Amino acid sequence: MKQSVTVKDYGAIGNQTNDTKAFQKMFAEEREIYVPRGIYHIDETIRVYENTSVVMENGAVIRWRGRANRCVFLNGEYGNTGISGYSGDGNIYFQGGIIDLGEIPSGATGYGPIACGWAHAENIHMENVTFTGGYNNHFVDMTAVRRSSYINCVFKDMTITGGNVYEALQIDMSTNSAFPHFGATDNKPSYDCVVDRCTFRNVAIGVGSHASRVVDGKQIMYNAIRITNCAFYNMNDHGIRLDSYEGAYIEGNYIDGTGQHGIYVIGGKGNFIGANYLKDIKEHGICLVDKGIGGTSYPAATSIVHGSRIFNCGRSAVRIVRGKGIDVTQVKAINSGEDGLSATDSDMIRFMNCDVKNASTTGNGRFNGVRLSGVSGGQLSGLDVSNKGHSTNYANGIQVTSTSHNINTFENRIDKGSSGRVNIAINNGNRVDGETYLTELLNVSGVGQTIRLNDDINNYTSIIVGSGIVSRKETTHSIARGFYNNGFRRGDDVINVETANGRIIMDVISPTELRIVRADHPVRVIIGKR
16 A cells, blocks of 8 residues: 655665665654665664554565664664663564565674664564575564564575574573663563564574573563464574573474474473474474573473474484473374483473384484483373384383383383383382382292382282293293282281292281292292282
8 A cells, every 4th residue: 555655755766776864764753654665775774763663565675785783673772771671662563575684795704784673662563574684693683572473474594604593583681692782781581472474494593582591599581472383494403492481382383494403492481382393303303401590400391292293303303301390292203313202300201192103213223212211200101102114113112211210101002122112110110001110120039038119018909920930931920919908918918829830929028028938939020000
């Protein structure tokens, strides 16, 4: 729709000429800006004031021709430290057009230009804007902004020559190192941000953050960030990077090709990551790790990973390191270079109703379908793990190492790997299909010898006694039930079971101790059943 006043009325030509002064004058005097079709060269920052609405016609291109590490649009004055909190110029709206940061100068290795620098404000909204070109920086650097949205925008083709963290759309906080353009460094985070139906192509990181702080003993979080229905293609690093997010909602995104992780979650809590589709990921598909600040570890906590489809990862489809209270449900993990699903040094981890196919593609028997190591408390249930029809096989469908405690494993369908189906350490309260290994592997047969249990036998209505001599193929597993409905009782119950060609009789002499009365074959293991 043609407007009565446009940048051309202020002297802009739009024919690849320098139109900086016309833009600066109109942005200073008007609050409704209309940019007709044309290519406008800009070599100095355009100051954007509060309550400004910018509509760029289809075919309108603003092309940067200025200094490196400067913003095309900025809602403040460089060096002004008097703006704090969210009190700066806000209520800014951009619609349509292209902001082109240009090509990388020959030999350039430092920071490049930025399309939009927004800080210390509220209500920043951009829709149908395309960002392109530039090098080694962010297209949008958003610091200490509350209530913002980026709808159906495109971020593409930024050249990366250095090793720093460059999110195309950076959601940041006002720290002393994050936003050098203007405003107080008062550690205010951006929050309440919607990124929907955007496309990220050929950039370092699509969207996210990499700054975090602890103030007065409390970690500052980015709250209420929604990244939904976006597409990410050929990321140099990660697709999405969530550093210290709380209550984020990451759903319905498509990520195709990354140089590192697909979705990278660092610390934070209460996040939902659901129904995303990831393929051709160099490292982990979805990776959740702790955040270290000042020598303190802040775990990725109380979060849900649900319903995602993850194909062709160089490492694990889902990887958790030092997490706490994380549920992974209904995930399909296909073609993982290492373990399909993996958690290490974590608390209360549950993998439930997931489908793991063709894990350990980097080598036959090198990794497992699902692996827990150093995990305290958790559940593996409803898992379907298989490598049938593939050239390589995992070692075990499920592996729970001896450093894991109180893992409940049940109702899984596991195909045998090169080493076995399930390899679960039988101590530390780990349970298989409602069973708990009350001893490690034994070889006890002497009358009067005692067997110490690692849990109270009174907690179980029956036990399984494994016995026999493996080399002779004389092994049995026999069930003994407690005399009372609610379990065994010391002094009253006697365990009396059959062996391959005899019997084993044991007295219950304490809640955690049995004494052999007769053993025609060695006792090999005691398993409790509830």
